[in-house]
Amino acid sequence: MEDPWQKAYDFAVAVARKAGAEIRKAGESEIRVMTKRSTVDLVTKTDERVEKIIIGSLKEEFGEGTHCFIGEESVAKGEPCILTDKPTWIIDPVDGTTNFVHGFPFVAVSIAFAVNKELEFGVVYSCLEDKMYKARKGKGAFCDDEPIQVSDVKDINKSIIISEHGTDRSPEKVTKIFSTMQKMLCIPVHGLRGSGTAATNMCLVATGAVEAFFEIGIHCWDIAAGAVIVREAGGILLDVDGGPFDLMSRRMVSANNETIAKRIIKEIEIFPVVRDDAPIEKK
Known part of the structure; x- marks a missing residue:
């Protein structure tokens, strides 16, 4: 039986990497010349641009109207934040916006996918570190394709x-x-x-x-x-x-x-x- 969500999972990893490249580009080319007053505008524009890249790419790949989306910027503009049984992407285009403004090296693209209100997979790309974390339900967790595991400390x-x-x-x-x-x-x-x-x-x-x-x-x-x-x-x-x-x-x-x-x-x-x-x- 064909795996129904493998294609979506692989595509999410590719889109996260693409979005991370856009964030790095914004940081390198724009933020150094920004005044403190205008950094808020840069963050807003970068958030919006990256979210559009992610959602636009997903709609193009899977078809307009087939999936639902919960995105930080979309919700900020008044879109409802409701998780239904429909296939749903949950997106934070730039997690760590204050870090982004200051060049503090932890900024992430976060993309999750849920069906029937259950999370099926998650992708977190720490784009300034260039580390790709990912996991599918029942299939283990990885960082740059290497398996990862929580610590065994109990004390x-x-x-x-x-x-x-x-x-x-x-x-x-x-x-x-x-x-x-x-x-x-x-x-x-x-x-x-x-x-x-x-x-x-x-x-x-x-x-x-x-x-x-x-x-x-x-x-x-x-x-x-x-x-x-x-x-x-x-x-x-x-x-x-x-x-x-x-x-x-x-x-x-x-x-x-x-x-x-x-x-x-x-x-x-x-x-x-x-x-x-x-x-x-x-x-």
Whole structure:
């Protein structure tokens, strides 16, 4: 029986590489001459251009109207963020936009594919590093075609935990974020890290470089591809309250094993966020 999604998977890898080349080109040729005031415009234009490249290429390959799309830039413009049973691409064209502006070397293209609300595969191209992470459900996880696997550390005191501050700078949320980090450090863990991109963070869990990544406030396009990669590398995904992972909840713990995940969950100070699939309020 023919594999129904192998072609889509292979094409996603090719498109991610093409998109990454476009990001590198924008960074090398444009960002050095940008003023601080105009870097926001560059990021917006690059995000939009790369998303158009990805979605345009997918529509051309698979036919207009056959697949659905959830893209960061499309949602920002008012498109609904609803995952249905239809074949759906979940796309973050430039994950790590602040890194992109500063030339910090972690910027990723994230492309995931879901059918019947189940993630089938994920591709994360860390384009400044030129590392291609990818995984298909039930077929393992890879970095540049080499198999990857989560670490076997079970002692929280020997772990490195990765997280991010997020973009919401409201005092209440910042207080909870740093209180959580303080608790982690006092467990104590070996260290806390942050690459500035959720997709890359999840790949670092998958390769065993860190034991866990958690964040509240991320979006489905940040983590969909990484979720497949972590699972296929032998890792685990949970909600920050210990319940099942929910792609649309904007909160997640990914870890090498349940022991590490549940120990981290004990220290997380949860704060409310609006779900990605929440109804859009009409103005």
